[in-house]
Amino acid sequence: AAGVIQSPRHLIKEKRETATLKCYPIPRHDTVYWYQQGPGQDPQFLISFYEKMQSDKGSIPDRFSAQQFSDYHSELNMSSLELGDSALYFCASSPRRGTYEQYFGPGTRLTVT
Amino acid sequence: AQTVTQSQPEMSVQEAETVTLSCTYDTSESDYYLFWYKQPPSRQMILVIRQEAYKQQNATENRFSVNFQKAAKSFSLKISDSQLGDAAMYFCAYRSAGTSHFGNEKLTFGTGTRLTIIP
Numbered sequence: 450a451a452g453v454i455q456s457p458r459h460l461i462k463e464k465r466e467t468a469t470l471k472c473y474p475i476p477r478h479d480t481v482y483w484y485q486q487g488p489g490q491d492p493q494f495l496i497s498f499y500e501k502m503q504s505d506k507g508s509i510p511d512r513f514s515a516q517q518f519s520d521y522h523s524e525l526n527m528s529s530l531e532l533g534d535s536a537l538y539f540c541a542s543s544p545r546r547g548t549y550e551q552y553f554g555p556g557t558r559l560t561v562t
Numbered sequence: 563a564q565t566v567t568q569s570q571p572e573m574s575v576q577e578a579e580t581v582t583l584s585c586t587y588d589t590s591e592s593d594y595y596l597f598w599y600k601q602p603p604s605r606q607m608i609l610v611i612r613q614e615a616y617k618q619q620n621a622t623e624n625r626f627s628v629n630f631q632k633a634a635k636s637f638s639l640k641i642s643d644s645q646l647g648d649a650a651m652y653f654c655a656y657r658s659a660g661t662s663h664f665g666n667e668k669l670t671f672g673t674g675t676r677l678t679i680i681p
Contacts, residue, residue: 482668491653491671492607505668537605543667549595549657551669553607 451475453554455540461560462530470525470557474542480504481523482551483515484539492539498523530561564589564656568672575644576680582629583639583675585654593659596630596637597669602650610652613637615659641677649679 454473462468474481480499484492494507498517509515512530517523527534537558541551565588575581587596598610613621613630621628625642641648654672 480667484669486605491673492669494668494670497668499667507668539607541607541669549659549667550597550609550612551657552609553599555604555606558605 453540453542453552455538455554455557457557458555459558459560461562463562464530464532466530466561468527468530468559470527470538470540470559472523472525472540472542472554474521474523474540475544475552478542478544478552479521480543481517481521482541482543483509483523483525484541486537486539486556487533488536495525527559532561535559535561564591564594564658564670566654566656566670566672568654568675570675571673572676572678574678574680575641577644577646579644580640580642581644581677583641583652583654583677585637585639585672587635587637587654587656589635589656591658595657595659596628597655597657598626598628598639599653599655599671600648600650601653601674602647607653611639644679646679646681649677651676 456471482497483495486492495509497505501517515525537556539556541553543551567586594615596613600608611623627640629638651674653674655669
């Protein structure tokens with residue numbers, strides 16, 4: 450079965466640079482969620498989109514922005530990167546009807562040096 | 563806001579034995595969903611089991627079962643016949659059950675329990 454695809458899997462950036470993380474949800478899933486997992490921590494919700502509209506917002510820094518496109522893929526844009534942004538970034542998707550389960554992608558490991 | 567607490571940072575169990583991981587949560591909502599996710603060393607988040615709050619029957623998935631005590635706001639995970647492949651970080655998670663797609667679908671996680679399997 451198709452899974453959530455995230456790219457790139459690994460990313461190394463320097464402080465003050467920008468990064469773009471991409472997420473391709475499972476086909477026919479219209480809701481996308483972004484989570485950030487710091488070292489030794491639990492995943493923290495950042496933002497979600499439903500039918501290309503922002504549906505919820507968590508502890509996402511103002512330096513970050515995200516959007517969902519017409520093909521339902523989503524991108525997380527991160528600017529003025531800081532050392533503390535080094536983390537594993539997960540994307541998860543879920544369908545509109547029937548299920549309340551979120552299926553996670555493999556994550557993008559971002560390292561800021 | 564909902565909170566999820568896992569009071570056991572680490573647990574260990576002998577291979578083939580049974581282990582129970584604890585989770586408590588705090589919410590004012592009456593309808594919600596609870597999940598256990600497994601995160602092995604690969605860091606992939608894998609759904610292990612889910613429980614709907616309106617269901618009294620405890621969920622079971624093969625060797626994994628839960629003890630859901632709604633009044634006590636407790637949701638423990640029991641792993642039977644532990645296997646080496648069960649070694650991982652286990653996260654308990656909460657999700658509201660609102661029908662709107664706006665504002666209530668995010669997962670709130672506990673801090674996790676690292677499970678070690680002793681051969």
